[in-house]
Amino acid sequence: MKTKSKRMKHRLAVDKEAFLGETTLSKEEPVKCLRRKERRNGRNYESNKTGTVKAKHAWNNKDRHLRRLESNERERQRMHKLNNAFQALREVIPHVRAENKLSKIETLTLAKNYIKSLTSTILHMSSGHLPTVEGTGAANSSKLYQHYQQQHGDEERDEQLKKYSTQIHSFRQGS
DNA sequence: TAGGCCATCTGGTCCT
DNA sequence: AGGACCAGATGGCCTA
Numbered sequence: 001m002k003t004k005s006k007r008m009k010h011r012l013a014v015d016k017e018a019f020l021g022e023t024t025l026s027k028e029e030p031v032k033c034l035r036r037k038e039r040r041n042g043r044n045y046e047s048n049k050t051g052t053v054k055a056k057h058a059w060n061n062k063d064r065h066l067r068r069l070e071s072n073e074r075e076r077q078r079m080h081k082l083n084n085a086f087q088a089l090r091e092v093i094p095h096v097r098a099e100n101k102l103s104k105i106e107t108l109t110l111a112k113n114y115i116k117s118l119t120s121t122i123l124h125m126s127s128g129h130l131p132t133v134e135g136t137g138a139a140n141s142s143k144l145y146q147h148y149q150q151q152h153g154d155e156e157r158d159e160q161l162k163k164y165s166t167q168i169h170s171f172r173q174g175s
Numbered sequence: 176t177a178g179g180c181c182a183t184c185t186g187g188t189c190c191t
Numbered sequence: 192a193g194g195a196c197c198a199g200a201t202g203g204c205c206t207a
Contacts (some may be wrong), residue, residue: 067193072184074194079182103180181204189196 090102093110102110 068185071194075185075196076183078195083182105180177207179204179206181202183201183203185198185200187197189194191192191194 086104086107089111090107093102093107093114
C-alpha cells in the first residue's frame with residue numbers, strides 16, 4: 001500500500017536518525033514533524049520536571065531512547081495483530097460491500113448485529129424444529145430459547161434481523 | 176477544505 | 192523488572 005510504505009519509510013528514517021545520530025530526513029522536514037518533536041521535548045521536560053522517569057529508572061538518554069524504540073516496535077506489532085484480527089472478522093461477515101473495506105467501527109457494529117441475529121434465529125429454529133430429548137443439546141437449546149425469549153421475545157429477534165439487513169443496505173448505498 | 180479514518184508515537188498503568 | 196495494554200495526541204491520506 002502506498003500510504004503504508006510512505007509511513008514506513010518516514011518512520012524508519014526517523015528511527016535511524018535518532019539512533020545513529022544521522023540526518024536521513026530531507027531538509028524540508030514537515031512542519032508537523034517539527035511540532036511533534038517540540039511536543040516530545042516538552043513532554044520529556046515535564047517528565048523530568050516531575051522526576052517520575054528518572055526516579056523509576058536510572059537510564060541514560062541513549063538507553064532510554066533505545067528502550068523507547070523497542071517498545072514502539074512492540075506496539076506496532078501489537079497493532080498489526082489487532083488489524084489482522086479485524087481483517088479476519090471482515091472476511092467472515094457475509095454480504096458486506098466487496099469493493100470498499102469496512103471501517104473498524106462498521107466491522108464491529110455489523111458483527112455484533114450479525115451475531116445477535118444469528119443467535120436468535122438459531123435458538124428460534126432449534127426450539128421449534130428439534131426434538132426435545134433429555135440430556136441432549138436440543139433440550140438445552142430449548143431451555144436456552146425459553147430463557148432468551150423471556151429476555152428478548154420475538155419482537156426483538158425480528159428487530160435484530162431488521163437492524164442487520166438495514167445496516168447492510170445502508171453500507172451498500174454508502175459505498 | 177473539512178471531516179473521517181487510520182498508523183504511529185508516547186507515557187501511564189496493569190499484569191506476569 | 193519488563194512486556195502488554197490502553198488512551199490521548201498528532202499527522203497523513205482520502206473523499207464528498
